Structures are given as structure tokens and as C-alpha cells.
Amino acid sequence: MSADSFTVPAHTRATRPATAPYHLHMSQSEYQRKLRARYLDAPVVPAPEPWQLVPGGTIAVGGLLGIGFAVCPGSGRDLVMVVSGDGHGLFDAVTGAKIARDRDPDPETSTPDDSPDLTCPGLGPVAGTPVHIAGLFGGGLHSTSSDGWTVSVVSPDWPCHRVVLAAGDSLHRGSAGETWWHVLHARYSEFRAAGFSPSGRTLAVATSSDLTLWTRRREPADR
Numbered sequence: 001m002s003a004d005s006f007t008v009p010a011h012t013r014a015t016r017p018a019t020a021p022y023h024l025h026m027s028q029s030e031y032q033r034k035l036r037a038r039y040l041d042a043p044v045v046p047a048p049e050p051w052q053l054v055p056g057g058t059i060a061v062g063g064l065l066g067i068g069f070a071v072c073p074g075s076g077r078d079l080v081m082v083v084s085g086d087g088h089g090l091f092d093a094v095t096g097a098k099i100a101r102d103r104d105p106d107p108e109t110s111t112p113d114d115s116p117d118l119t120c121p122g123l124g125p126v127a128g129t130p131v132h133i134a135g136l137f138g139g140g141l142h143s144t145s146s147d148g149w150t151v152s153v154v155s156p157d158w159p160c161h162r163v164v165l166a167a168g169d170s171l172h173r174g175s176a177g178e179t180w181w182h183v184l185h186a187r188y189s190e191f192r193a194a195g196f197s198p199s200g201r202t203l204a205v206a207t208s209s210d211l212t213l214w215t216r217r218r219e220p221a222d223r
Contacts, residue, residue, distance in 0.1 A: 039156040039164070042176040047165055047183045050216040051203065054096035059211045062086065065111060066135025067206045068119075069093075069197040070126040078202040081131045082211060083111060083120055090124045093202040094215050100124025113137040134193040135206060141195020151203060153194055161191040163205050184212055 028036070047053070063085030070079040078093035087110070090100035100123045112118040112133040119130035134140050144150050148168045153161050164171060166180035174180060189207035196203055203214040
């Protein structure tokens with residue numbers, strides 16, 4: 001078991017027992033036990049500057065299956081596409097506003113598992129453009145930004161998931177709230193995906209019941 005044994009892939013589902021067997025705790029090294037305690041003790045805190053929750057912060061999406069990023073052709077702003085049991089939706093990543101909705105997508109393309117590259121057709125301003133979807137069916141989002149931010153998902157209290165935002169490679173060192181921040185704790189819904197947009201200006205976390213978005217209006221190079 002590696003030092004990163006509590007870091008899980010962005011697409012992992014909550015399918016293991018809530019409490020790891022006693023013998024697994026006993027087999028952990030002292031470093032691993034301290035690392036687990038480090039994450040268990042960290043409270044949920046706001047993301048640091050320049051990150052800001054979009055207005056409303058968390059968007060309720062029942063039966064969410066996966067999310068993906070697109071770029072608005074006119075403004076260049078990040079868009080977030082949501083695939084759920086109720087169809088497809090497209091959101092502005094800066095305002096959180098829903099800008100397009102398809103409640104009855106083509107059954108052959110309504111979920112990404114029928115596509116070899118896990119895509120669904122875009123809608124609204126990105127209609128006709130395939131969007132890569134990460135979530136229940138696999139795939140993943142960017143775990144780093146070009147200017148050094150990283151996002152990781154840890155599970156010291158499996159099957160709950162904690163999303164940790166870090167400055168550079170400081171996830172396993174430094175202090176909570178100073179070099180890394182526990183920004184979301186998925187206690188009640190199944191984790192789906194977490195990651196940055198390709199531009200690095202948006203951070204998204206999706207669970208089976210909601211979508212949470214953070215944005216930074218400045219370009220990454222201006223941080």
C-alpha cells in the first residue's frame with residue numbers, strides 16, 4: 001500500500017464498506033495513519049483566493065451521471081455540461097446559470113458509455129460538438145492547472161469522499177487552510193468527478209445529486 005493509498009481516481013464509485021477492516025488499519029505504516037488522521041481532522045473551508053464559488057455555489061441535479069467542459073464559441077467562457085437521468089444541461093461556469101436544456105436526448109447518445117471516447121453531443125451554443133464526460137461511466141477531468149493548482153479526492157472515511165485543493169504539490173505537506181484546503185465533503189451522495197476545466201479557470205465537483213463550481217475570473221498566468 002503506497003503513501004497515497006487514500007487518493008482515489010476521479011471516477012471511482014462508492015462501493016466499498018464504510019469502515020475498512022481492522023486488519024487493514026493495523027497494516028498501515030505510522031506515516032499512513034498520520035496521513036489518514038490529517039484528512040479526517042481537516043474541516044471543510046472556503047477555497048482560497050482567487051477561487052470563488054459561483055453564485056449559488058451548489059446546483060442541485062438529481063440523478064447526475066457525469067460532467068464535462070466545453071468553451072462558449074462567442075465569449076470563450078467555460079461551460080459545464082451535465083448528463084443526468086433527466087437529460088442534458090449546459091451551465092455557464094462563471095455565473096452558474098443554466099443556458100441550455102435537453103430533457104429528451106437521443107437514447108443512442110444520451111450517456112457517454114456508448115461512445116468509444118466517452119462523449120455526448122453538445123447542446124445550446126456547443127450543439128454538434130462532442131463533449132467528453134467524466135463520472136459514473138469512467139473518464140476524468142484535469143487534476144492540475146497550468147499554473148500549479150492541483151485537486152485530489154481522498155477517502156479516509158470511505159465511502160465518503162473529500163475534495164482537496166492544493167497549491168502546487170503540497171497535498172501531503174504543509175497545513176490545512178494554508179497550503180491545501182478541504183473544499184468539499186461528499187457525505188450523502190455518490191462521488192462522480194472532480195477537476196479543472198482545460199483553461200484552468202473553473203473547478204468542478206459532481207456527485208450523484210449536485211454540481212459545485214468555483215471560478216477565477218483572471219487568467220491563470222495572472223495569479
